[in-house]
Amino acid sequence: MSSLRNFDLNLLRVFETLIVERHVTRAAERLHLSQPALSHALKRLREALDDPLLLRTENGMQPTPRALELLPSVQQALALVQESLEPPAPFDPATSRHHFVIATTDFFEEVLYPPFLARLRPQAPNVTFEIALITDEVLQAGLERRQVDLVVGPEAVTGMPRGLVRETWMSEDLVCLAARGNAGIEERLSLAQFIDHPQVALSDISGLQHSKVDAWLASQHCQRRVISRNLNYMAAARVVASSDAIMVLPRQMARMFAKMLPVRPVEPPPGMPRLDMQLIQHPLYAKERPLEWLRQQLLDFAHDFDTSSALA
Known part of the structure; x- marks a missing residue:
């Protein structure tokens, strides 16, 4: 009496090939096994299923009724496994609604x-x-x-x-942003000018991101003077537009705000870190x-x- 617990599932492929071919040599060739290895596998199948499965007769090798009864179920199981192992269908963006x-x-x-x-x-x-x-x-x-x-x-x-x-994923320059009417800000800031000006920064929501700018300043024993912390870049840029403060932000965002608000990009001090995204x-x-x-x-x-x- 066999059970799945002690049955070698690799033998199902041997069983299916033997019963379909009804010829040990051809079955061995299909399975890329030697005849002795296939004969040993057939012996194990007979013991596990308690049935001779394939016998030599006057008409050649013939499957037993038990083997013929098992064959459709075994073929269905093998086909299901093969289908499950096929690689997933390619993603088609033209038709997908993902x-x-x-x-x-x-x-x-x-x-x-x-x-x-x-x-x-x-x-x-x-x-x-x-x-x-x-x-x-x-x-x-x-x-x-x-x-x-x-x-x-x-x-x-x-x-x-x-x-x-x-x-x-992407790396972006960080620059400064100042109001257009802020006469105290030239086109480029030195480190001394950068830390001297009041600044607007983004709130560090939930502690998710350490400020690379503050870490860079700390490495040089400097600290900036933050007068306002805002939740997003747009709110911070609006504060800059109506005050003498500056802020640090990605270059592409500074260019965008310069078209929307009375602000202008300003080159930061040398050594300003970049925004690295992942x-x-x-x-x-x-x-x-x-x-x-x-x-x-x-x-x-x-x-x-x-x-x-x-x-x-």
Whole structure:
């Protein structure tokens, strides 16, 4: 009497081939086994199933009624396993209605997301996106629970669980922003001028990001004078536009605000760190075809964006 617990499932392929071929030599060739190895496997099958399965007769090797009874079920089981092991179908953005949730910063949402979405629309007209905030919950559980597909965030993100898939995505210059009417600010700031001016900074929500600017200043035994902390770049830029304060932000965002508000970009002190961004995924889903497609689109976009920025 056989049971799944002690039955070698590798023998199912041997059984199916033997019963279909009804010839030990041909079956051995199909299975790329030697005849002695196949004969040994047949012996094990007979013992496990308590049936001779295949016997020599005047009409050649013939399966027993028990073997013929088992054959359809075994073939169905093997076909199901083979189908399950086939690689997943390619992701077709032209027909897909997949919905992606991306947790990110307002820099990505305001500056990079609009051209990224415009780039994807022709090839993926029915794919939809949702932008979410990067929070502790997103990093600790949201990715694993599939509430968020991907995080596009700054490199200096703390408190992430181990094992998340992280890769460098894009690097952007940081510059300063000042009001157009701020006569005390020239086109470039020295380090002394930078720390002397009042500044607007972003709130460090949930402790997710250490300020690279403050860490850079601390390495030089300096500290800036922050008069206001705001939740997003737009609010901070509006404070700058109506005060004598300056702020630090990505260059592309400074250019955008200069078209919207009475502000202007100002070159920062030498040595100002860059904003490094990364893509963060959960390894449970990183190999899924839709996410592989989205990741590649983001990588291609970052490459082309960096190239066009360099040529600008």
